[in-house]
Amino acid sequence: MRLVVDTNILFTYFWKNSFTKKLLLKINLELFSPDYALEEIKFHMQEILDKTKISKQEFIELKREIKDIINFVPLENYSDLLKEALKLSADMNDIDFIALSLKLKCPVWSNDQHLKQQNKIKIFTTRELINLLSIH
Numbered sequence: 001m002r003l004v005v006d007t008n009i010l011f012t013y014f015w016k017n018s019f020t021k022k023l024l025l026k027i028n029l030e031l032f033s034p035d036y037a038l039e040e041i042k043f044h045m046q047e048i049l050d051k052t053k054i055s056k057q058e059f060i061e062l063k064r065e066i067k068d069i070i071n072f073v074p075l076e077n078y079s080d081l082l083k084e085a086l087k088l089s090a091d092m093n094d095i096d097f098i099a100l101s102l103k104l105k106c107p108v109w110s111n112d113q114h115l116k117q118q119n120k121i122k123i124f125t126t127r128e129l130i131n132l133l134s135i136h
Contacts, residue, residue, distance in 0.1 A: 001133075002030040004101045005070060006110035007040045007093075009126065014052045014062050020126060024069050027133055032071045032104060034078070034096035041066075078103040088118040 010033065012020040024031070041048070041063060049059055078099045085098035094115060101108045107122035108115065115123045124132065 001028075002032070002104060002106040003109045003124070003129075004097050004104065004106060005031050005033045005037070006097055006108060006112065007033070007037045008111060009109050010037055010041060010066060010070070011044070011048060013066055014048050014054060014059065016052065016054070023126070023129070030071070031069060031109075032073055032100060032106075034100050035072050035074050036096045037070075038063075038067075038072055073100055088120055089115060 009020055012018050013024065015021075045056075045059060048054075049056065054062070075096070078096070081099040081102045082095055084102060085095045088098050089095065091112075091114065094112070097108055097110070098115075098121060101121045107124050109124050109126070109129060111125050112123075113125075
């Protein structure tokens with residue numbers, strides 16, 4: 001299954017004993033995210049360190065792991081769909097994920113409920129994905 005992964009899902013990868021991490025590593029998924037997500041992770045590094053209580057070195061290693069698991073896509077590969085994405089969500093933080101989803105013609109994995117207010121692309125929450133893939 002192909003999915004575009006929201007940054008909030010990626011943030012949970014840094015938590016110790018993260019179920020999301022187990023899901024990302026165990027299940028046969030083809031995962032994508034905009035390069036923008038890496039910028040968000042870098043911008044929120046201190047917040048992630050504070051909340052997870054991991055060291056900066058652990059953060060660097062986990063970020064490297066994410067780069068091996070997720071296919072990060074440059075803006076120029078989906079920029080032609082940004083205007084259409086803007087029609088689907090007024091939240092500028094979502095636009096890149098929606099545009100990439102439109103480009104790849106695949107769902108988005110996000111726990112942001114407001115994304116479900118549109119009906120052009122499928123949004124899976126972590127719980128829905130677990131149920132869909134029959135993971136327990």
